[in-house]
Amino acid sequence: MKSQVKRLSVLMALSLVIISASFAADYPTKPITLINPQAPGGTLDVQARAFAPLAEKMLGQPVVVVNKTGATGMVGGLAGAQAAPDGYTLTVGSVNIPNAIEWEIANNRKPPFTRHDFVCIGTFTMSPTFLIVPPDSPYKTLADFVADAKAKPGQLAFSSGGLYGMSHLPAEIFARAAGIKVRHVPYTGGGPSLTAVVGKQVDFSVNYPANTLSLIRGNKVRALAVIGAKRLKSAPNIPTTKELGIDAEYYGWVGILAPVKTPKPIVDKLRDVMKKVVEGKAFVDIIEQAGDEVRFLNGEELAKYMNTESEKIAKLYAEMVKETPK
Amino acid sequence: MDVLSNLLNGFQTALTFKNVYLCFIGCLWGTVVGVLPGIGPLAGITLLIPATFGMDATGAIIMLAGIYYGAMYGGSTTSILMNIPGESASVVTCIDGYQMARKGRGGAALFIAAWGSWIGGTLSIIGLMFLAPSLANFAVKFGPPEMFALLLIAFILLGSLGKGSFFKTVPMILFGLLVGTIGMDPLTGTMRFTHGIKDLYDGIGFIPVAMGAFGIGEILTSTEESLVRFVGKVKMRELLPNRDELRASWAPIFRGTGLGFLIGLLPGSAHVLSSFVSYTLEKRLSKKPEEFGTGRIEGVAGPETANNAASESAMIPFLGLGIPTGPAPAVMMIALLIHGVRPGPLFISEQPQVFWGLIASMYIGNLILIILNLPLVGLFVNLLRVPFRILFPVILLICLVGTYSVNSSVVELGILLFFGVLGYIFRKLDFDIAPFILAMIIGPTLEMSFRQSLMRSAGSFSIFLKSPIACTLIVMSCLLFLWNIFRAVRPKKAWEKALEEGE
Numbered sequence: 001m002k003s004q005v006k007r008l009s010v011l012m013a014l015s016l017v018i019i020s021a022s023f024a025a026d027y028p029t030k031p032i033t034l035i036n037p038q039a040p041g042g043t044l045d046v047q048a049r050a051f052a053p054l055a056e057k058m059l060g061q062p063v064v065v066v067n068k069t070g071a072t073g074m075v076g077g078l079a080g081a082q083a084a085p086d087g088y089t090l091t092v093g094s095v096n097i098p099n100a101i102e103w104e105i106a107n108n109r110k111p112p113f114t115r116h117d118f119v120c121i122g123t124f125t126m127s128p129t130f131l132i133v134p135p136d137s138p139y140k141t142l143a144d145f146v147a148d149a150k151a152k153p154g155q156l157a158f159s160s161g162g163l164y165g166m167s168h169l170p171a172e173i174f175a176r177a178a179g180i181k182v183r184h185v186p187y188t189g190g191g192p193s194l195t196a197v198v199g200k201q202v203d204f205s206v207n208y209p210a211n212t213l214s215l216i217r218g219n220k221v222r223a224l225a226v227i228g229a230k231r232l233k234s235a236p237n238i239p240t241t242k243e244l245g246i247d248a249e250y251y252g253w254v255g256i257l258a259p260v261k262t263p264k265p266i267v268d269k270l271r272d273v274m275k276k277v278v279e280g281k282a283f284v285d286i287i288e289q290a291g292d293e294v295r296f297l298n299g300e301e302l303a304k305y306m307n308t309e310s311e312k313i314a315k316l317y318a319e320m321v322k323e324t325p326k
Numbered sequence: 327m328d329v330l331s332n333l334l335n336g337f338q339t340a341l342t343f344k345n346v347y348l349c350f351i352g353c354l355w356g357t358v359v360g361v362l363p364g365i366g367p368l369a370g371i372t373l374l375i376p377a378t379f380g381m382d383a384t385g386a387i388i389m390l391a392g393i394y395y396g397a398m399y400g401g402s403t404t405s406i407l408m409n410i411p412g413e414s415a416s417v418v419t420c421i422d423g424y425q426m427a428r429k430g431r432g433g434a435a436l437f438i439a440a441w442g443s444w445i446g447g448t449l450s451i452i453g454l455m456f457l458a459p460s461l462a463n464f465a466v467k468f469g470p471p472e473m474f475a476l477l478l479i480a481f482i483l484l485g486s487l488g489k490g491s492f493f494k495t496v497p498m499i500l501f502g503l504l505v506g507t508i509g510m511d512p513l514t515g516t517m518r519f520t521h522g523i524k525d526l527y528d529g530i531g532f533i534p535v536a537m538g539a540f541g542i543g544e545i546l547t548s549t550e551e552s553l554v555r556f557v558g559k560v561k562m563r564e565l566l567p568n569r570d571e572l573r574a575s576w577a578p579i580f581r582g583t584g585l586g587f588l589i590g591l592l593p594g595s596a597h598v599l600s601s602f603v604s605y606t607l608e609k610r611l612s613k614k615p616e617e618f619g620t621g622r623i624e625g626v627a628g629p630e631t632a633n634n635a636a637s638e639s640a641m642i643p644f645l646g647l648g649i650p651t652g653p654a655p656a657v658m659m660i661a662l663l664i665h666g667v668r669p670g671p672l673f674i675s676e677q678p679q680v681f682w683g684l685i686a687s688m689y690i691g692n693l694i695l696i697i698l699n700l701p702l703v704g705l706f707v708n709l710l711r712v713p714f715r716i717l718f719p720v721i722l723l724i725c726l727v728g729t730y731s732v733n734s735s736v737v738e739l740g741i742l743l744f745f746g747v748l749g750y751i752f753r754k755l756d757f758d759i760a761p762f763i764l765a766m767i768i769g770p771t772l773e774m775s776f777r778q779s780l781m782r783s784a785g786s787f788s789i790f791l792k793s794p795i796a797c798t799l800i801v802m803s804c805l806l807f808l809w810n811i812f813r814a815v816r817p818k819k820a821w822e823k824a825l826e827e828g829e
Contacts, residue, residue, distance in 0.1 A: 039653065046660050049376055067372070068734060075524055075733075107515065112524065157782050163515050185470075185781045186513055188774070191650045192593055198649060199466030202782065210663060214648045214670025289666035324514055 027087055027266050031062040034256070035083070036092040037076025039069050043210065043292075047124045047254050048092045050286040054277045065092070073100055074112065081117035085261035087270065093118065093257035095166060098310045103164050106317035115310060116260065119267055120302040122274045123255035125287060126295040128228030129170040129206040130238065132197055132221040137204075142224045142244050145204070149180035156203040157183040159196035164317065167193055170206045170227045170250040172316065174241065177248035197221050208252060209234060210291035233293060253295075255302060271299050329456060336682030340690055345388055348381070349687050352389035353694045356396020357702075363404050363537060363728040366413050367397035371657045375664070383665035384680050388687040390658050391641070395447060395688065398597075398634045399695050402439040403706055406432055406626070408721050410541035414532050415597035415633035417763050418487075418605040420540055422618060422625030433565035433707045435626045438575050440699040442631035446583045447692040450638035453587050454645075455685050459674065461639075462646025465591040470778035471790050473592065475799035477772040480599060482806050483606040487761050495761050498752075502765025505530055506773075513777050525737035532767055533732055534742040537725040539759045542742065543749020545718050565704055571623045578608050578628035586635030591642055593651040598767050600636035601629035602760075619758075638688065645681065647671055 034052060038044045045067065052063040068076035073096045080091030091097075097115065104111040131142070139145040149156050160168035163186045175182050185202055187193040190211055197205040198220050206227060213234055215221045226232055228249050229242040241248045256274060258267060277283055278296045287294050297305060339345065352374075359370035370393045378386035401412040406423035419439070426435040453461075484499050485492060508519045509529030520526040567575070582604045589600040608628040609618045618625055641658075643651045648670035650656035659669050667673075667680055674681045709717075729742045752759055783789035791797050 045372065046664060050664070053376060053379070069528075074527065075735075078524070103515070154784070163512060183781060183784065185778050187778070188512060189653075189656075191656055195466050195593065195643070195649050195651070196469065198647065199469055201469035214668040214672070218648075218671025220647060220671045286664055290660070290663040291668065 027269060028059050028061040030088060031064055032059065032087070033089045034063060034065045034092055035076050035080045035089065036065055036067045037069060037073035037080070038092075038094070038096070039067065043208065043252075044092050044094055044254050046290060047287065050283060051124065051256075051274075051277060054280065054283055055273055058273045058276060073097060074104075078112045080257065081113040081259060083259050085259040085263070087258065087262055087266035089259070090121070090270070091118070091257045092254070093120075094254045095252050095309075097257070098306050099164065099166075099169070099313055102310055102314045102317050105314065106321045115306055118257040119260050119262055120299040120306070121256040121258055121267070121270050122278065122299055123253045123297045123302055124278055124283075124294065125292050126251040126253040126297070127208050127210075127292055128226050128230075128232070128240075128249075128251055129167065129208055130212050130216070130223040130235075131171075131174060131204060131206050131225045131227055131241075132212060132216070132223050133204045134197055134200045135219050135222055136200075137222060139204075139222075139224060142239070142241070142246070145224055146178050146180060146246075149178075149182060153181040154183060156180075157185050159193040159202040159205045160184060160186050161190040161193045161207075162186055162188065164320070166252045167205075167207055169313070169316070170248075171204075172320065173250050174206070174227050174246065174248040176316075177241070178246050194221075208292075213291045234288075234291060253297070253302070253305075255297070267299070332678060332682045333455065333686060335678070336684075336686035339384060339679050339683035340388065340686035345385055345683070345687060346690060348385045348389040349392050349691045350694055352392020353396040353691050353698060356393040357400040357695065357698060359393065360397035360400020360412055361403045362400075363410050363412050363533070363541075363724060365728070365731060367394050367654050368657060369732075370397060371654060371661075375657070375661050378661060379664070381665075383662060383667040383677075384683045386661055386665055387658065387667075387680065387684050388691075390661050391684060391688065392691045392694075394654050394658065395634065395637050395691065396695055398447075398637045399440060399443050399699050401633070402443075402626070402630050403436065404724075406435045406439065407706060407709060408541065408724075409544040410721070410725065411536050413597075414536070414767060415601045415636075416630070417536065417540075417598065417760055417767075418602045418629045419626055421605070421760055422620075422622050424544075425619065425621030426623070426626065427710060429621050430564070431571075431621065431623075432710055433703055434567040434571050434623065436703040436706060437565065437567055437700065438571065438623055438627045439630040440696055440703070442575065442579045442582065442627045443634040443699075444692055444696040445579050446586055446631035446633075446635035447638055447695075448689065449583045450587050450590070450635040451685060451688045451692070454638055454642055454688075458642050458646045461591060462643050462649075465593075465643045465651070466647065466649065468592055468795070469793075470775040470782065471793050471796040472799065473775040474772065474779055475790065475796040475803065476592070477599075477768060477775065478803040479799060479806060480603065480768060481765070481772065482803055482810065483603060484761050484764060485810065486609065487602065487606055487758070487764070494757050498757050498759070498762040499765040502762040503769040505535070505762075506766045506769030512770075512774060513781070523737060525733075525735050529770065530741060530766070531732070531738060532763070534729045534738045535745045535766065536763055537729055538742040538745030539749035539752070539763065541721055541725045542746025543753055543759070545721055546746065546750040547753045548714065549718065565707060567623065574623050575627040577611075578604070578624045579631045581607060581611075582628040582631030583635045586632030587639045589632070590636030590639035591651075593643075596640055596652065597633045597636050598764065600632040602764050604628040604632035644669060645673065645684075648673060 034048050036044050036048050048065045052065050056063045068079050077097050083089035101111040101114055133139050158171050167190055187196055193205055194207055196202045216223050223238050226238055226240045228240050231240055278294060284294050359365050371390050401416040402419045404410045404412045405416040405419040406427050409420050409424040411417045411420055423435045485495055508526055510517055510527050585604050586600040590596050605625055605628060608624040609615045640652055641655055643649050644655040644659055650659050662669055667677055729738050749759055779789050790800060
């Protein structure tokens with residue numbers, strides 16, 4: 001009886017393999033869902049919704065973006081990780097996913113899934129942040145700012161869009177690299193965090209180019225540096241932290257992930273389609289109009305990047321948790 | 327004169343056939359989204375963003391803005407007809423709006439809501455047009471200490487919101503605050519009362535709680551009552567507000583406009599705040615405050631005007647500075663970015679055709695909305711003639727589908743049913759639900775702004791006194807608090823005693 005069950009299950013597994021293989025040949029045959037774990041209208045949403053109609057043309061099937069928000073992306077991430085690995089349910093991934101996982105681990109909670117539950121398809125963008133201060137701030141250069149922060153440890157405060165999120169980490173990484181002690185005031189989202197700098201409620205903040213460029217041009221905030229290694233095409237006269245001798249780098253990437261057991265042929269097809277779409281003029285135009293730059297990493301490159309980054313972030317979180325007053 | 331010539335240019339842009347058409351589509355979709363509980367303006371706008379890819383920037387923003395302010399017109403419909411708030415700004419409309427519907431004055435309530443929305447919306451655009459740049463700079467000055475001081479006043483006002491006694495309202499406020507603490511603490515990341523349920527990490531949402539406590543609670547109670555309902559053919563004249571109702575509405579509509587316009591500038595839950603502050607204000611100013619909660623037209627006119635005025639002035643920080651203060655303006659800003667128009671401090675001077683085209687289209691849109699909504703009043707009122715045995719299952723279904731559609735979460739369906747039963751119990755014990763829901767929405771912001779202020783000042787309370795705005799507001803809240811106590815303990819006048827005995 002037992003052996004019969006075993007044989008049956010082997011048979012079933014085999015047939016599943018065959019079915020999925022035959023699926024791959026003419027994949028896709030039905031609409032593809034892109035789960036976006038972040039709120040509608042955010043950076044992820046824009047990029048995914050720009051990608052969907054272009055990918056649709058190449059795949060010949062509708063690509064539908066569905067927002068599944070909650071628990072700073074964990075709810076949607078979990079749904080994406082546990083989806084059937086058939087290439088019909090993909091996840092709009094971002095730096096938030098591996099980070100949220102590491103945050104759970106740093107706080108001694110078991111994360112519901114890990115980054116190893118996903119196979120990477122590729123990235124749309126990898127944006128650095130600007131370090132910004134109010135327009136009439138006494139700091140004209142990064143050196144001014146760092147010197148003053150060192151003179152007054154723990155007195156300068158910065159705003160972020162949320163604890164341990166995409167606009168908190170760059171500031172934290174920068175402060176540690178520059179050797180300064182600053183206070184963190186979290187706000188609910190990137191918009192309110194920007195308001196706090198413009199309205200001089202805080203001394204500085206970091207934010208992404210798409211939200212910040214117009215404020216810099218309109219002289220409502222002053223950018224002291226790009227937290228990264230390469231100057232931005234859209235703001236060529238703002239120096240980078242690397243140039244200024246501070247070893248701080250952080251990039252908010254956005255891309256596409258699939259469940260780890262997705263068959264290889266389907267993954268290859270998706271990677272191929274994604275590369276063509278992301279490097280195509282139509283997509284590049286939309287992203288550049290929004291003030292960002294396309295930066296495509298293929299699946300393998302993204303997986304490698306995620307691994308090394310996650311280790312760094314894990315260490316940083318461990319320190320941050322230790323420093324949090326209980 | 328500069329403004330006028332710019333506005334004329336704006337009308338030139340907005341009055342092309344294509345842009346009027348887009349404005350109409352936006353307003354129509356906005357009304358639908360507002361009427362349906364569950365889908366809010368946010369989801370409504372996001373769903374249509376891909377449809378704008380082929381349009382020019384002006385057309386796109388005209389349509390998306392139409393959805394946004396159109397949703398505020400529709401929000402009151404289900405509040406009045408079914409006691410389910412269509413969106414969070416219409417919670418207080420349930421209190422008197424639904425009572426009016428039960429008395430057969432549903433048509434008048436809907437009419438006044440639409441009329442007030444139109445006046446509030448239109449006057450608010452005038453303010454937006456003249457004052458956008460300067461007010462945007464004021465709005466960003468409103469930081470955590472100021473927000474905290476304002477919400478302090480809001481909470482003192484909450485105490486006088488309920489129709490029941492003070493001692494029945496305060497526990498409901500405290501309970502609302504308690505439910506509001508569920509979820510991840512935004513400032514330290516500590517989980518509060520989540521018991522490992524991931525759906526609770528972001529806190530308990532407004533939609534399942536409001537639909538449960540209002541909608542399902544209402545159904546459960548109503549099934550027990552043998553209601554004498556208003557039936558029979560509705561005459562056109564009875565749909566319209568009578569002379570007394572019209573006269574009573576004028577002042578609340580204008581006060582609601584002013585209040586809504588100012589409160590709309592603030593970040594966060596401005597709509598909710600504007601409608602309930604307007605309600606409490608009307609109740610205080612009324613000669614018959616004890617009749618609030620039994621179907622006073624002022625309780626519909628004020629709040630429904632205020633939330634429209636607020637929705638339009640909420641666009642000021644976004645148009646004047648490129649900083650969205652709420653989720654819906656944030657989505658509109660993204661839509662503009664996709665079209666290569668970058669809202670920011672230079673937006674109005676660099677892209678005058680987009681800005682003035684939008685402003686002009688908002689006048690047109692508000693006109694479209696009132697023309698669209700007034701005939702709908704007759705249609706909606708007829709819904710009340712549907713027998714209970716059909717209407718109740720339909721409402722139940724709307725609540726379930728509406729809740730599920732937001733996050734596709736089964737846990738939230740559980741929350742909906744839980745608060746449905748709780749809403750029933752509260753009703754039986756004669757506790758008011760509105761103060762509970764409002765405390766739940768505003769509580770987290772109160773806590774957050776208090777702690778943000780102290781984090782900024784490294785624990786020193788002087789931060790609340792250093793800011794002139796915050797300081798003034800705190801003094802006002804103290805006076806208000808003392809006044810409340812004074813009113814509660816002072817000896818009653820002869821006529822008040824007589825009134826109470828008479829009851």
